[in-house]
Amino acid sequence: MNILHTVLEADVHLIKLSRPLQASLAEEMGHVLQEIARQGAKKVVINLEDVPFIDSRGLAALVAGLKILGGAQNLRLAAPQAQPKLLFELTMFDRIFQIFDSVAAATAAA
Numbered sequence: 001m002n003i004l005h006t007v008l009e010a011d012v013h014l015i016k017l018s019r020p021l022q023a024s025l026a027e028e029m030g031h032v033l034q035e036i037a038r039q040g041a042k043k044v045v046i047n048l049e050d051v052p053f054i055d056s057r058g059l060a061a062l063v064a065g066l067k068i069l070g071g072a073q074n075l076r077l078a079a080p081q082a083q084p085k086l087l088f089e090l091t092m093f094d095r096i097f098q099i100f101d102s103v104a105a106a107t108a109a110a
């Protein structure tokens with residue numbers, strides 16, 4: 001499975017991705033985020049430690065997640081590898097997303 005969804009607390013959900021965030025995975029992640037929002041999730045942490053690459057569709061899915069969940073205060077990104085981190089910096093999305101070095105730090109902030 002490329003997306004693993006875990007409920008950490010009543011309103012904190014963890015999504016772990018396990019391959020590059022490209023078109024097919026981006027679409028699947030969009031569906032997962034919509035379902036989590038329908039379930040009433042208040043905070044979501046996306047673990048990017050196993051995501052070596054994010055393309056434009058993947059970035060668009062993350063931005064859509066901001067809309068679905070009601071903003072950056074509800075969606076946190078954790079442990080991005082080098083290419084995703086550079087992508088966020090070059091596109092200046094590092095100013096929009098809350099990005100943490102670890103899942104523990106992102107979860108604590110939630």
